[in-house]
Every structure is written in C-alpha cells, then in structure tokens.
Amino acid sequence: MIVAAIDIGGTFTDLMAFDERSGRFVQAKSLTTPAQLVQGIIDCVRKSGLESSDIAELIHGSTIAINTLIERKGAATGLIVTRGTRDVYGIGRGNRPESYNLFFHRHRPLVPRHLTCEVRERARASGEIHEPMQAADVQAACEKFAAEGVQAVAICFLHSYVNPRHEREAGEIVRKLMPGAYLSLSHQILREYREFERMSTTVVNAYIGPKVGGYVRGLKASLADIGFEGELTMMRSSGGVMTPEVATERPVAMMESGPVGGIIASARIGSALAFRNVISFDMGGTTAKASLIRDGAPTMASGYYVGGYASGHPVMEPVIDVVEVGAGGGSIAWIDEVGALKVGPRSAGADPGPICYRSGGTEPTITDANLALGRLDPGDFLGGEMELDAASAARGIREKIAAPLRMSVTAAAQAIIDIASAKMSLAVREVSVAKGYDPRDFVLVASGGAGPLHTLAIARELHIPTVIVPLFPAHFSALGMLAADERHDFIRTCYADLAAADFRQILSICQEMADEGNAGLRHKRDAEQRIHLDLRYVGQEFTLSVPVTREQLQGADRPGIRAAFDRLYEQRYAHHSPAEPVELVNVRVAVIGKRAEMQFPLLPAAGRVTAAHMAEVYLGDPERPVSCPVYRRENLGAGARFAGPALVREHGTTTVLFEGDGCSVAPSGELIIAVRGAR
C-alpha cells in the first residue's frame, strides 16, 4: 500500500510517498503554479513515477484557504446577525495594538455594512429565548442578498453557542430561498462565547468556502482522471486530517495546513527515538518557525489572527501553536540610519533571491553569509543543480555591510549569522522558557533548507542538549503529513463554578461532540478521545485547558481536576492560588483516529566513516578558518559516529557541527547530535 502526501508551498510543490511493502520513500518536487494549483499536484504525481492507481491514500496540505483570504479573492458574502449587532463585525474589539501609530488600520471587513442584515431575535446568556425570531427578517435579508449577487451567507446570533435554535431556523430559510449559496452557521464553526471572534471566524469560513469547495472538487476530479482511486484527505491547521467533505464545510480549518506537517513529523520522530519533549525548528527561505511538543503532542492554540494581531482577522480554529520570526535563508542584512546592523524581516525570497543565486539579487542575505563562511559549497547546492556565485556574495557583503562597519567580509558574515541566530533563539525561547518550560528538558528537531545550518548555534544558546537532524529535512512538511492522524476538535462554552458544575451535563455534551467527531472518522478502530476543560480562577478572563479523563468526569472528581489546574497554573505562571474558587468556561473534545505508525526502513550498519573531502570553514572565529571534514549524508550508515567540527551535506541542506559537538547516526537514519557545553 502506498500513502502519498503533497504539500503546496510558496515556491515548490512537494510529494513524499511511502510504500509500506517495500519500506521505500519516494519524493518529487515541481514548481508551484499559483494560477493552477491542481495542475502542479498532477505534475508532481506524474514526476514521482508512482502509479496513480497504486496510491491508497493521498494527504494534501494547501495554501488555497489562506491565500483566498489574504488576496481577498473570496465570494461575495452576506452576514445575518441579531438586531443591534450589525456593527459588531466592523467594530471588533475597538483596540489599537500599535499604541503610538496615528495611521493604524483595523481589520478590513470581508462583508460590507449594507450586506450585513439584522434580524429580530434574541437569546440570553442562559440560552433562554428572550425574543422569538422573526422569519420575515431572514427572508428580507435573502431577497436583498439575491439581488446583490451574494454567493455565501454567514449567520451569527448572540449566544448561539449555548442555544443554536435560531441560527438553525434561519439557516433553513436561507437554504430554501438561496439553494445555490454557501452557508456557514456560527455555532457549527465555533461553539464558544465572544461574538466578534466567532463572527469573524464564521465570515472567513463563508468567504473562502465556495473557492475552497471548488478547489477540492477540482482536485478530486483531476486525480480521478489520472486513475487515482484511493482516499483523499486534507490537512488541517490542528495537525490532523479531515475528509474532503469536512474540508468543504469547514475550509477555515485548513488555513495553516502547510506548515503543520513538519511539526507532526518532529513529534513522531521524537517519540520514535524516545524523546517525548521536542522543540520543532523549521527555517526556510523567508521565516523560521518554532513549536513546542510536550509528551509527544504538539502545543495547540485556540486561534490566531490571519494577517497579524494588529490588523488581522481573528480565526478561532484550533491551530498548532507556532512562533514565527522573519529570519530565513533569504532574509536581508542591512544597516539602519544610525549604523546598527539588522537582519530581516525583509527577505529576498526566491525571486530575486540571495546575491549568490545570480537571479538579480543585490542585497546580502543569510544564505550569502553562509556561503562567505564556507558553510555552503558553491558547487554542491541542491545536489549541484544550481551553482552559487561566491565572489558576488562576498562583494555584496563587503559593500553593504563590511565596509561601512569597518570589518572584514568574514567578520561581517559571522555577525549576520550571529544576529539571525539570536533572533531565532528568541522565537524558540518564546515557545519554551516564556511558557514555563525549560529547554534543557527538550531536544531540538531541525528542518527546512536552512534549519540544520543554524540549529547547533541556537541549541547552544538555549542550553538544549540534543539536536536531531531527521531524514529528508528539506521535505519535512510532506513527510509529516504521511504521519498525520485524523483529528476533529470541538469546543462548547459551558459556564459554571467548578464546585457546582453539573458533571452529567458535561458528560452528555462530551458525548455529543464525540459522536459528531466519530461520524467524520475513517480510522475508527483505535479512535482516541481527549477531553480538556478550560478553567480559570473566578474573576480572571484567560483560561487554561486542563486535560481530564472520562472517568474523572463520571466520578465528578472536582478535587482532582482542581489540583491539576493549580499544578498547570503553577507551571505556567510560577504561582497559584489554591484558596480561590475556580470556574469552568469551555469543554473541549478532540477525536483522533490513529494512523498506524510508519516503520522507517533501517539503514545498513556503518562501515568506516570517511569524509568526502576536507573544507576550510569559518566556525566562530571570522579570522581563522578551520579545516574540517565534509561527510555525505547518504554515505553515513547506522551507528556511525563522528565529532565536530564537521559538515554533513545532503540534497537541500547542510548540517554544521562545531568543535566538541558529537554526532551519532540512529538505526533509522537520523543524526543525533550531542551539543557541546549545553548542560
């Protein structure tokens, strides 16, 4: 059986496939074709040489959802709301995160005010109906929408998270009167209080719905045309997969479906090597991303702001928590008006790219600096497919950085790398130390084309004792998708004092959510449910999600749940208040259909470890290069051991080891590096 994953990135479309019978991986890459994404996928399948009819499952991550929103190419959308709340969507929270900016911008609504229609209806926070719904108001809205060419409708009524009756009734009217329209009801997208965030999420879902739906249908048809008869599944931002049907109803769930693959892969590889606590570090062309995996599970956030917190659209859909900084191979080094050296956030991207790519780039980048330090080989980049121009890179660094700062070229290059490393360290810190986790208890899994070049320096900075460079670090996201479980997340606001909470009701809510999740599951056999309660001290606003067992709920184990909350609070914030009453805000259920563990083929045992050649590389001291061995990754067998200083080259990336770093190769092929001086 062959399982394949296809990840559409900004530059490349990647395919990774795993043949369970032969234990063999297949990879292919094609250029992403923004106008015809589906064509890029089909090209990639063809290029891989796989027989379409042999592929049992195809897992897909795509940027279609997020790009439709960012480029504002979604459907004409209408919004139906409770009377008195027409402007809730535009006003949002009324805040101005850029405190001193007189020219700030709020989020730009996706629905104009005249296509936001109020309906007489009202529920109270208890769920009790305060005012019945006037069906005529919904009908009037539909007539207006039809006249204005609206293709998608979002409905968000106050307190529908506790009583969705009016939303359902209004939805039925819309379905009847506008049968061709795409429809999103807020309680089906998010059953959590806070009307603006729920409304925004629902509007985004409706806005991108028709386009994503069309994409999914087009993909299915094109795959059928080339003989694919297996199952198609879509990656979601939570790191799980979903069926094309769920994706069509809930496209907002695939907003971040690309980047999460690498995090899942990090978790799986960590677990396979018996490291349950992992920091995933992925550095590509424009950004570096850090993410924390604890006890084998990635850390989740309940939502985020597409386009940034200051002016973005809130999307409250579970997403793997990622901290991103503007430091990638293409990040530009520059000197500001007072003479300070800066790196990023501006990036040369893939076009024009770094100076050494010879595609017209004139600004020195991190990649140029790595080349100037001898860490990249001009003749051996992307397996030699692309020759790098070392002389121009050095000239660029001299003119733009070294001369103004009166440094040598290598000193300037080293400075660029050091500043970038410090920035990336702050990102890794933010997911770990800033949340109460000690990085010394973690291993760092490095991926992305630029990750392994920088990871040892970052690990040393943060005292992380072990670095793992996995197989296929440059195709890691697609690899991770192969390992993704099915996953459906649900939330329900259920406000009560913990001491007085009705656990029978909580259990029945959990059951309802679990049933809905199971219905959309393919791998039902070993399905797992995870239940969390969002708790807080009475009077606080922010909650912590506390894991609980079904047995704890059945036994109404208030003291146990309470103690778990206090412990988690202590860990996150270094203090807690055992005497304060605690209240329950939300119940969360995740239904997970487990995929069978991928068995990585074992490497043959190492023979003698021999370097391909020696190279002169600057590894810290910019005035004195070190002569160090260069190993080919494909020549390293299981159990091979060597020490830094050394470089390991493979297609798509290079791992840099410094003096005192010790590497051994795992039986399944990962480089496991003990970081010097980390403890």
Added chain:
Amino acid sequence: MTADPVTLEVIRNALPAVANEMAADLQRTSYNMMIYEVRDFCTAMVNVEGELISQNVGGVSHFVADLGVIITDGVKRYGRDGFKPGDVIITNHQAVAGQHLNNVVIYVPYFFEGELLLFSMVRAHWIDIGGTSTGFGAGPDVADPWLEGLQLDQMKIHEAGTVNETLYRVIKDNIRFPESSLGDMNSQIAACRLGVRRMDELFAKYGKGTILAAIGKIFDETEIKCRNVVSRLADGVYEAESFFDDDGVTPDEPVRIHARVSVAAGGMTIDLSGCSGERKAGINSRTLAGARVAYKALTGPLDPVNEGSFRALQVVIPEGNIMMARYPAPMAGWSIIVPTVVETIITSLASAMPDKIPAAHHGLLGGAVVFFGVNPVTQRRFVVQSLEGGGWGGRPYEDGESGTVSVCQGDVRNGSIEGIEMKCPVLVEERSLRRDSGGPGKYRGGLAIDMRVRNFVEGRWNFERARRRGCPAWGLWGGKPGETGGYYLRRAGEDGFRSVDGSRKPVEADSEVIVRTGGGGGWGDPLERDPERVRWDVLEEMISMEAAREHYGVVLGDDLALDLAATIALRQSRKRRGHAAQPEEI
C-alpha cells in the same frame, strides 16, 4: 567598554522581549478586566538614575511617562543601600506618582554581584482602591485623595523576602474585592520577578560592562533617530489650543488646553504652560504623558520605547499647572484630559508636516460603560465594564477609522457582549456605529458608537460626561468637526431618553442607557470628496442622503444613482458661498 555590533543587536532585541514577556505573564494571570482587556498597565525596567531601559509594547500609551520619577523618589527615600534582594515596593502616592490611586506601582530591585543596577516595575490599574467609588476609579467630583482611596507611599510589602503582614492586612481590609486586587498584586510581583530573572540571565551572559555600554548606545541611537525626524521640520514655533466645557465641578468655566511647540535643529520643546492651572475637580495630574505620547507618535511610533526616545524632547510644565498639580490636588480623573492634550500638540504641527497630521479624533478615554450592584439572585456583586471607542480623524489620504479607542489607549479591548451578559444581569440591546457622526471632509472622520444597555436589576451607573460639546473633534484644512457624545437614560416606564451626567447614579431595574461616543473630524474640504465615495457612504449608511447633499454637495437619485450634473452645479454654488463666508484657516 563598548559592545560589538552583534552583541548590541542581540541586547537591543532582548530588552523589549523581557518587558513583553512580563506583560504577557501579567495579562494572563490578572483578575480584573482593566488589566486583561483594557490592558491598563505597563511593565518596564528602569535604572537607578530613573532612566527607562525598556518598556512593553501595546497597552495604554500614556504609561510611557512618569515611571522614572517613582524610582528616583524611592532611591532618595531608602538610599542606594536601602534595598535588599527580595524587597518588593508598593506605591501610588500622588505627590510623586501623580495619577489616580487605582494605578498601583510595584517594583523590585535587581542586584548583579551584590550591586543594585536597576528595578523591574509594573504599574497596573486595580479594580478597587477603597474610597467612594469602584471600577474605573472615582469621578472628577471626588475632592481629595483621602476620599479617593488608600494611599501607599513607597512601602515595602516584602522586605528581604518576607511579606509585611501588617501592611498586607491594612490593604486587604480597606479595598473592595480584595481577592481581585491582591490577586493582581501577586501577579504584578510575579511579573517583576520574572523580569529580574531574565535580566540576570543577560547580565550573567554578557557581563555588566557590556550590557551597560549597550544600553547607553541604544539610548544614543534612539535619540538620533528621533532627531532625524524632527530635523526635517522647518524651525519655528507652532501653536494650537482647545478646551473642555468645564471641569465637572465648577460650571461654565472652560478648561484651556494650549500647546506651544518649538522646533530648532532637530530638538523639540513642548511647552504646556498655557494650559489651565490646577482645578478643584479631580482632573489634575503630574504627568509628562501628553507631550511624550505626541512626540512618540510623530518620531517613531513602531519602535520600542526607551529613555533615548525622549532625550531630544524638552517638556515645560510649571508647578501648579493642571498637569503638574501640587499634592493634595484631586487626581481621581487624572487621564481625562490627556488625549486632548496629545491631539492639540499634534494639531499644532499640521502646517509643519501637512502630510503626516490627521484631523482630530474623538479624544476621549471614555465611552465608559460602568454599571454595578448586587445580583439579587446570586447575591454576588457585579460590575459591568467596557470602554467603547469613537471616530478617528480623516487622514491626508484616507478616511479615519471608526469606533476605536483614543490615542492614549493602545491594545484596549471592549468587553464582548456575550461575556458581559454571562457575568452581569444586563442585556446589550445595541452596539452600533452612528450614522453621520463622522466629520465631513475630503477624507471623512470615522464614526462614533452607540452602546445601549438594559439593566435587569437595580444598580448604579456612572455617567461621567466627556465635556467636549463646545470643542468637538476638529477638522483640518476645511474638514468639519465630528459629533460629540454623552450619556442618555430612559428610566423604567418612561418613553424617551434624556441626557444625564454624574457618578454612581442609582437606576431602577428595566431602565436603558445609551453610552454615546464622539466622531472624528474631517480632513480637507468635503466638497472635494470623490462623489463615488459619497455614494458608497450613503449605500453603506455611514452618512445620510441629506448629509450627502448638505455637506458634500452630492446629489443622488432614489436608487442611489449619482446625478453628476446636479452635483457639479451644487458644488459650484456651495463653493462660491462657502469661500466668501469662511476665513482661510486650518
């Protein structure tokens, strides 16, 4: 000793990261919405000389000033040798702190190898500080600090790691909701200690000499950047003024706000001597915030804040001025005038930097929704609290934003309707933008908000009016002012709404209140607004058909089709009339 470029850049990034981590920590662990939603707090690192090393981003802008004076005062009281590791100092005393008593400062000394180097601080708004009122702080009619609440004057709440139980009890017994405020105090202390731990990691790694040299260099570079901006302005003296109708205590006596800004060779002096003297009403303060917020917005709004951000700025405010009031002048509503002060300073520079100055925004901290009482069903106290934004001024190239908090508030969020109703016995009937409330202009002012709330149980409302009716958010370059706001009450059984004013007014169950904010001023002559945009505004119900004709000279048919010929004719006749009647002014 100097720091190399790499170390310098690393430290430059690390210092704001420390303050921001403290802020995130405080926000997530605090008990009151003034901290977690209104973000009425700041976190900072200040050295022994009172210089600001770094401060968090976001939150309430006017906290950008007045931290250093607390430290210099504390060091004077205790002496440099008077602090020990494990000390925690608490203060809100107005003789130095100069703000309302709710803003409680906690600070913790940091020692490196036994030497006192700096303090980690958090100033945060407590939900209650005793006195006559609760919530956002007492109103301007509170006559002195003793009525306002508990005064804490540079007290050590922890001494060398041991909590001062007596002081703790005194605080606990003299505030409402002690569990909330003392919870917040513990969060403040935890955030300060986090700051100290992070600074210790930095000092241990780079050494004292390098860090201090880097901080000095960062101050210098920040100053140069600010000077570079100001040096692009023509040297000269720029002035503007505005006023409040009255101070809320003495009727019919306007409160004058006046800014005199001198620019010379990259330096700027903001002289506020022309502002009113201190008042009997609690709208006094001791603050440089007005000048600093304006300067920061003009010189580097997106850069982190440190002492260098203000070294090229001279602020002149004489003792006895409304913003340099002498203790015990009442300060319960200390920040009410600050956004208008900021706006007046910014407006004074309109002719110096015409493409960088928007028309005036609503200028109010308010739109405050404050209703409190005891829920008869649960017997629990409740406080409804939300801050509603207003319109911002039209800009030299686009319309102003609607429904957004003032220039003194940054990441200050309104209360969600569902969250309010979950906790309090009220129904929010409406939160909407008010048509025609934005000042007409070539680029229109943003719209104001009407927040309408019905209370199911009796309780008390605060109706502290904005007092800008005579001086609404002004337009620039021919733009018109925005509408002003106020409070309106419909008592149970009554038909219509009446304008109301005052604090802690008892209101019976099933009454309704409209909290109305102000709109922004317009930028440029409304007759020059693109008629297509006027048509769109009518379609969007941001302006009425009448306003389109009256202010913009745009004629639309019943189907909203633009009648171009009639529009051109109307605009020409308007221009002839208008230009004869209006003197040239901004």
